[in-house]
Amino acid sequence: MSTTSSSTNVESTQDNTSAFYSFEPSSKTSSLLGRIENGMRNTSNTHKILISRDIGEEALQILEQERSDLRVHLQIWSEPNPADRSWLLQNVKGATGLLVTLFEKVDEELLEAAGPSLKVVSTMSVGYDHISLPAVAKRGIVLGYTPDVLTEADDRRIDWYNLVADICIMLALMASRNARIGINLVQNGEWPKAPWSPFLFCGPQLSATSVPSGTQPSKVAGFLGFGRIAQATVRRLEAFGLKNFIYSTSNSPNLNTEPESKVLDFSQSSQIPVSLATLAAHSDVLFILAPHNSSTHHIISKDFLKRMKTTAVLVNASRGALVDSDALATALKEGQIFAAGLDVVEGEPFVLQDHPLIREQNCVIIPHIGSATTETRVAMATLAARNLLQGLLGEPLEAGVDLSKYT
Amino acid sequence: MSTTSSSTNVESTQDNTSAFYSFEPSSKTSSLLGRIENGMRNTSNTHKILISRDIGEEALQILEQERSDLRVHLQIWSEPNPADRSWLLQNVKGATGLLVTLFEKVDEELLEAAGPSLKVVSTMSVGYDHISLPAVAKRGIVLGYTPDVLTEADDRRIDWYNLVADICIMLALMASRNARIGINLVQNGEWPKAPWSPFLFCGPQLSATSVPSGTQPSKVAGFLGFGRIAQATVRRLEAFGLKNFIYSTSNSPNLNTEPESKVLDFSQSSQIPVSLATLAAHSDVLFILAPHNSSTHHIISKDFLKRMKTTAVLVNASRGALVDSDALATALKEGQIFAAGLDVVEGEPFVLQDHPLIREQNCVIIPHIGSATTETRVAMATLAARNLLQGLLGEPLEAGVDLSKYT
Numbered sequence: 001m002s003t004t005s006s007s008t009n010v011e012s013t014q015d016n017t018s019a020f021y022s023f024e025p026s027s028k029t030s031s032l033l034g035r036i037e038n039g040m041r042n043t044s045n046t047h048k049i050l051i052s053r054d055i056g057e058e059a060l061q062i063l064e065q066e067r068s069d070l071r072v073h074l075q076i077w078s079e080p081n082p083a084d085r086s087w088l089l090q091n092v093k094g095a096t097g098l099l100v101t102l103f104e105k106v107d108e109e110l111l112e113a114a115g116p117s118l119k120v121v122s123t124m125s126v127g128y129d130h131i132s133l134p135a136v137a138k139r140g141i142v143l144g145y146t147p148d149v150l151t152e153a154d155d156r157r158i159d160w161y162n163l164v165a166d167i168c169i170m171l172a173l174m175a176s177r178n179a180r181i182g183i184n185l186v187q188n189g190e191w192p193k194a195p196w197s198p199f200l201f202c203g204p205q206l207s208a209t210s211v212p213s214g215t216q217p218s219k220v221a222g223f224l225g226f227g228r229i230a231q232a233t234v235r236r237l238e239a240f241g242l243k244n245f246i247y248s249t250s251n252s253p254n255l256n257t258e259p260e261s262k263v264l265d266f267s268q269s270s271q272i273p274v275s276l277a278t279l280a281a282h283s284d285v286l287f288i289l290a291p292h293n294s295s296t297h298h299i300i301s302k303d304f305l306k307r308m309k310t311t312a313v314l315v316n317a318s319r320g321a322l323v324d325s326d327a328l329a330t331a332l333k334e335g336q337i338f339a340a341g342l343d344v345v346e347g348e349p350f351v352l353q354d355h356p357l358i359r360e361q362n363c364v365i366i367p368h369i370g371s372a373t374t375e376t377r378v379a380m381a382t383l384a385a386r387n388l389l390q391g392l393l394g395e396p397l398e399a400g401v402d403l404s405k406y407t
Numbered sequence: 408m409s410t411t412s413s414s415t416n417v418e419s420t421q422d423n424t425s426a427f428y429s430f431e432p433s434s435k436t437s438s439l440l441g442r443i444e445n446g447m448r449n450t451s452n453t454h455k456i457l458i459s460r461d462i463g464e465e466a467l468q469i470l471e472q473e474r475s476d477l478r479v480h481l482q483i484w485s486e487p488n489p490a491d492r493s494w495l496l497q498n499v500k501g502a503t504g505l506l507v508t509l510f511e512k513v514d515e516e517l518l519e520a521a522g523p524s525l526k527v528v529s530t531m532s533v534g535y536d537h538i539s540l541p542a543v544a545k546r547g548i549v550l551g552y553t554p555d556v557l558t559e560a561d562d563r564r565i566d567w568y569n570l571v572a573d574i575c576i577m578l579a580l581m582a583s584r585n586a587r588i589g590i591n592l593v594q595n596g597e598w599p600k601a602p603w604s605p606f607l608f609c610g611p612q613l614s615a616t617s618v619p620s621g622t623q624p625s626k627v628a629g630f631l632g633f634g635r636i637a638q639a640t641v642r643r644l645e646a647f648g649l650k651n652f653i654y655s656t657s658n659s660p661n662l663n664t665e666p667e668s669k670v671l672d673f674s675q676s677s678q679i680p681v682s683l684a685t686l687a688a689h690s691d692v693l694f695i696l697a698p699h700n701s702s703t704h705h706i707i708s709k710d711f712l713k714r715m716k717t718t719a720v721l722v723n724a725s726r727g728a729l730v731d732s733d734a735l736a737t738a739l740k741e742g743q744i745f746a747a748g749l750d751v752v753e754g755e756p757f758v759l760q761d762h763p764l765i766r767e768q769n770c771v772i773i774p775h776i777g778s779a780t781t782e783t784r785v786a787m788a789t790l791a792a793r794n795l796l797q798g799l800l801g802e803p804l805e806a807g808v809d810l811s812k813y814t
Contacts, residue, residue, distance in 0.1 A: 035464055040730060047473060053604055053801075054604065054606070055605055056605060056606060065455075080602065080607070081602045082603075082604075083600055099540050101603075101605065103602075123599065124605065144501040149619060161616060162614040162615075162647075162648065163612060165499060165614070166580055166584075166612075166613055166614050166647065167580075168585070169576065169580065169586065170577060170580035170581060170586065171694050172587070173573055173574075173577035173580075174577060174581065177573075177574070177773075177776055177779070177780075178776070179577070179581070179586075179773060180590055180594075182772065182773035182776055183590060183772070183773060183776055184594075184775050186758060186765065186772045186773065187587075187760070187765050187772070188760065189590075189758075189759045189760030189761075189765070190773050191755065191756040191757075191758050192756050192757050192758070192759070194702060194756060194774060195487065195488045195489055195510075195756075196489075196508075196509075196510060197460055197461065197487050197489075197785075198460055198461060198462055198463060198489075198508065198788060199461070199463060199781070199784055200487070200779065201774065201776045201779045202779045202781045202783075202784050203781060204780065204781055204782070205573075205574050205780035205782040205783065206573055207569040207570060207572070208569075228674075234646060235646050236643075236646045238646065239568075239642050239643045239645065239646030240573065240643060247756055264452065273705070306419055307649050311781075330515065331463070348598065349599050350598075350599050351593060351596075351598050351599070351600075352596045352599070353595065353596030354596075356598070358593065360593050364590065364592065365590070365593045365594070366584075366586060366589035366590060367589050367592055367593050367598050367601060367608065369584055369585070369589055369608045371614035372584070372607065372608045372609045372610070373583075373584075373609055373610060373611065374606070374609045374610060374611055374612070374718075375611070375612040376609075376612065377605050377606055377609050380605075381605060400760070405445065
C-alpha cells in the first residue's frame with residue numbers, strides 16, 4: 001500500500017508520542033507516523049472522513065483502498081489520549097463520514113458542527129450510549145457499530161466473551177499462585193534472597209488434584225452471574241479437572257433471606273443454582289461476572305466476604321462497583337480469603353498508589369484489559385471501517401443500528 | 408492436637424521470622440511457633456527425629472500422633488533458609504530418623520555424625536541426587552522419598568505435571584496480555600494516566616478466534632519436549648479452542664539439518680512432530696518443556712529466536728539453561744517475538760535487577776513456582792512423614808528407594 005495513493009490523503013494531529021503510546025504495536029505506530037509525515041494533501045471531490053483515534057493499520061488500509069467510485073481524505077486524531085472536543089468540533093465541519101470510539105460524544109452540537117455533508121457515523125464500540133440516536137436519525141445519517149457475537153453459531157462478530165474468559169482463568173491462576181508477589185520479587189532483584197522452603201509462594205491449587213487418593217473432594221468454582229462469559233470459563237475450568245460449579249443470578253436468594261446449604265449434591269448436575277450465602281460459603285474460586293445495577297452494587301460486601309473460605313480466590317472481570325473495595329482489602333489483609341484477581345476496580349482508572357487494594361500484595365490488579373487482544377481490536381476497527389465505507393456508498397451496513405423508531 | 412502430648416516433644420532453632428517467612432501460610436507459622444515456645448522436653452526411650460525444614464502442620468501432626476508403640480522427639484530447623492550444615496552435623500547425633508529436603512546433602516559425613524542409631528532417612532523430594540545411596544545402604548538405613556505420579560491411573564502420588572501445566576497456561580496468558588506491564592502500571596499508580604485507546608495493552612489472543620469468519624486460521628501451539636506436562640497443557644489449550652499442535656523432541660532434526668516446512672497439514676492429526684526449524688517458524692505460542700542436557704543447552708538460541716513469528720509468545724517452565732538469556736532479551740527488545748513468560752531462568756535464583764531479561768517489560772518472570780501449591784507440598788510433606796514413621800516401625804515404606812543393588 002502506498003501512502004501517496006492518488007485517491008487517499010491523510011492528515012493528522014501532531015503526534016507527541018507520550019509514554020503510553022509505546023504500548024501500542026510498533027508497526028502500527030510507525031505506519032501512522034508515516035502517514036502523518038505525508039501531511040494533508042486534500043483534493044477536490046473527495047469524501048472527508050474524520051477519525052477520532054488511531055484505529056490501526058488494517059482499518060486504515062480498508063479506508064484507503066483505491067476505488068474508482070470513492071475518493072477519501074482521512075483526518076485522524078492520532079494522539080493516545082481521547083480527541084479534544086474542540087478539535088472534533090472544528091474539524092468535523094464538511095466531513096461526510098465520522099469514525100469514533102466510546103469516548104467521543106456524538107450529540108446535537110457535534111452533528112450541527114459537521115453540517116449537512118455528514119452521511120455516516122461509525123463507532124468502534126459494542127455499545128452506542130455515547131451517540132444521540134434521535135439527533136443522528138433526524139438528519140438521515142446512518143449509524144454503524146461493532147456488536148459482539150450474538151449466538152454461538154454466529155461467527156461474524158467479535159467473540160469477546162472468550163477473551164474475558166481467558167482473563168478469568170489468568171486472574172484465578174495469578175491470584176492462587178501469588179503471581180504479583182513473584183513478579184515483584186524477581187523484578188526487584190530479591191530472588192537470590194528467597195531460598196526454597198517447602199511452603200514458599202504456595203497457594204491453593206486451581207487444577208483438581210488426586211492426592212491423597214479419595215480424600216480431596218473436587219474444588220468448587222462459583223459464579224455470580226452465569227452468562228456467556230461464565231459458560232466459556234466453565235469450559236476452560238473443566239480442562240483443569242474441575243467438575244463442580246455453582247452459580248447465583250439476579251433471581252437467587254440474597255444473603256439474608258436464605259441460609260447457606262451445608263451440603264451440595266452434584267450427582268444430578270455439575271452446575272447448581274444456589275443462594276448468595278451458599279455461593280459465598282462453598283466457592284473455592286469465585287468469578288464475578290454480573291452486570292452492575294442497583295441490586296448488584298457492592299454485592300460482594302463485608303458480610304459476603306466473611307462467609308467465604310480462607311483458601312478462596314475471588315476474580316472480578318465484570319464491573320468494579322460490584323465489589324466493596326474497602327471490604328475486600330480488609331478481607332485480603334486479614335486472611336478471610338486467600339487472594340483476589342481484578343481486571344476492574346470501582347472508580348477506575350482513578351486508582352492511585354495508596355488505594356487499599358493496591359496495598360494488599362495478595363491482590364492482583366490489571367488495568368481492565370479483558371477484551372484487549374490485537375485480533376479483537378483489529379476486527380472491531382476493520383468492521384467500523386467497512387461500515388463507514390458502506391454508508392458512504394449507500395450500501396446496507398454490515399452492522400448498522402436500526403434508527404427507524406426515531407424517524 | 409495438644410502440643411503437650413506426653414508422647415511428643417519438640418525443640419527448634421530460634422525463629423528469626425525473616426521477611427520471607429511471611430510467604431508461608433500464617434496458620435503454619437503460628438503452629439510452629441507454638442511448638443517452639445514449648446521448647447525441648449526430651450524423655451527417655453523416645454525416637455529422636457531430626458527435621459531439616461518446616462514441613463507444615465499436617466506432616467507434624469502425623470509425626471506427633473500418640474501411639475503406644477512409638478514415642479518421638481522432634482527437633483526442627485524452622486528458619487526459612489536451609490538448615491546450617493553445622494547445625495545438622497551437631498544435632499543429627501543419636502537420631503533414629505532424619506527428614507530432609509533436596510537442599511540438605513546426606514553423605515558419609517552426616518551419616519557418620521548420626522551414628523548407629525539412624526534407621527530411616529526420609530526426603531521430601533521427587534529426586535534423591537542429594538543422598539549418597541551407597542553410604543545409606545551400607546548402614547542398613549531405609550530411604551523414603553516422594554515420587555510424582557507414575558501413570559495417569561496412579562492417583563496415589565503427586566500429580567505435579569498438572570500443576571506445571573497450570574503455570575504454562577498462566578504464563579502464556581500473562582505474556583500475551585501484557586500482564587507485567589499492567590500490574591506495574593496499576594501498582595505504580597499510573598492507571599489514571601493511561602486513557603483507553605484502541606490498541607492499548609493489546610497482545611496476541613490465546614483463545615482461538617472466529618473473527619473475521621474463515622480468515623483466521625487456528626493458532627499453532629508448539630512444544631519443545633512432549634511429555635506429560637506438555638500433554639496436560641494440550642488438554643487445557645483445547646478448551647481455549649486451539650486445535651493445532653506441533654512438537655519437537657530429542658529425535659527431531661535440528662535447526663541446520665532440515666529446513667522449515669512451509670505448510671503444516673493437520674488433517675490427519677492435531678499433533679504433528681516437526682523439525683526445530685519448523686517449530687520455531689510455526690509456533691504462535693511455544694512451550695519449552697524438555698530436560699536440560701548437553702544437547703538441549705541453549706537450544707533456544709539467537710538463530711532459533713530469529714526464525715520465530717514476531718507475534719509469538721515463548722513460555723519456559725522446565726529449566727532455565729535451555730534458553731540463551733541474552734539472545735532472548737535481544738529478541739524481546741527488538742520485537743523478534745512478542746513476549747515471554749518464564750518460571751525458570753538460567754543461574755536462578757541469582758537473577759539480579761540488572762539482568763537483561765528483567766529489563767525487558769514484555770518478559771514475565773516468576774520465581775520457579777511451577778509446583779508450588781499448598782496441596783502438593785502438604786501431600787509431599789505428609790508422605791515424607793508417613794515414610795519416616797513406617798521406617799521407624801520396621802514396616803515397608805509407602806514410597807521407598809530400592810537400595811538392594813548397593814548391599
